[in-house]
Amino acid sequence: MAAPNIPDAVSDDLNYEEWAPTAKATLTEEGLWDIVENGVSPDPSKIPELSATIQAEQLSRWRDLVVKDTKAIQILQSSLTDSAFRKTISASSAKEVWDLLEKGNEEAKLRRLENKFEQLSMGERESVDSYFDRVTEIVEKLRRLKIEKSDYEVIKKVLATLSGSYDGVAPVLEELMDVHKMTFKSLVEFFHRYDSITEEDVHLMLKANRLKWEAQNKNNHNQNQEDRISTSAKWSGPKQFRRNKGVCFECGEKGHKARDCNGKNQQPAATEARKRGECVVRDRTGAVFGETMWDERGLSLRLQGSNFSYKQRYCEIMYVGKEATNKRSYVEGIETEGSVT
Numbered sequence: 001m002a003a004p005n006i007p008d009a010v011s012d013d014l015n016y017e018e019w020a021p022t023a024k025a026t027l028t029e030e031g032l033w034d035i036v037e038n039g040v041s042p043d044p045s046k047i048p049e050l051s052a053t054i055q056a057e058q059l060s061r062w063r064d065l066v067v068k069d070t071k072a073i074q075i076l077q078s079s080l081t082d083s084a085f086r087k088t089i090s091a092s093s094a095k096e097v098w099d100l101l102e103k104g105n106e107e108a109k110l111r112r113l114e115n116k117f118e119q120l121s122m123g124e125r126e127s128v129d130s131y132f133d134r135v136t137e138i139v140e141k142l143r144r145l146k147i148e149k150s151d152y153e154v155i156k157k158v159l160a161t162l163s164g165s166y167d168g169v170a171p172v173l174e175e176l177m178d179v180h181k182m183t184f185k186s187l188v189e190f191f192h193r194y195d196s197i198t199e200e201d202v203h204l205m206l207k208a209n210r211l212k213w214e215a216q217n218k219n220n221h222n223q224n225q226e227d228r229i230s231t232s233a234k235w236s237g238p239k240q241f242r243r244n245k246g247v248c249f250e251c252g253e254k255g256h257k258a259r260d261c262n263g264k265n266q267q268p269a270a271t272e273a274r275k276r277g278e279c280v281v282r283d284r285t286g287a288v289f290g291e292t293m294w295d296e297r298g299l300s301l302r303l304q305g306s307n308f309s310y311k312q313r314y315c316e317i318m319y320v321g322k323e324a325t326n327k328r329s330y331v332e333g334i335e336t337e338g339s340v341t
Contacts, residue, residue, distance in 0.1 A: 014084040016105035023079055032072040032094070039095035040069045069094050076101075110145050113138055117149070122163040128191045132158075136184075151183045158187065169194060 027033045044050040044062055072094035077085050084101070091097040117138050122131040135158060139149050156179075159170040173179065173190060 036094045
């Protein structure tokens, strides 16, 4: 028999979990379940290897099986909803109808579980344990259907769907722990502890965590400074290294003398920016990027404290708008290469 064109999933309006046991019981009572379970072989008279030797009795038994199969199809399809029935019309045997519905149920069940996971939300009066139990149940059912949700996916969903009474938990958790490396079990433990600590304890933990981060950041910063000084001394030589220790009284920067200071010849916009403690950025022609440059070139510039070092000063240069790549900028008269996006 030709295989039917099986659709991806049976209709959602068929409650397969209730329908299947009832249908199987009916088929068993009628003596038809073995036909559904094992199927019916093709017409032996149409198979060249069998047609020459088949006995009339054998052909008669095969025809009896076909009659039973037809009856089983009728029983199955008559118990279906209209939408599910339409999806089984192309099936040519009772076994194909059953297998189609079983496969479709698995896919429909998966789709329903995925929707339940996406729509998860903690009730305003629901306890944390109750909500976590609901989440765990859905995740376990998905896992049994070979759909794995990572701990991070589950944690992200939980933190985004907590009730209003837990609005402050996510920021605290992200401050204290690396959410990407957490397990769902550790999240549950965190909530059990969170409910038992005071607001003052939370503030103390946050403060301790920030101090730890600032200390680490300071150590990294000092190490980077030492590396840069060491590299400068290595390549510039002792004489140049000694000169770098001086401070220009024109601009307050290290690494050059007043007579060599570009600050003397800066345009007014650059001078004012320098007085405000901002980094001054020039294009390759020497023009200062300011409001006029924004208007003319369609670029906006944002300067803020960050990672790049220009004569012991730090600034981050970010161009937003017109795309340009591998442009050359001058910061406080110091030429730097940068990728501008």
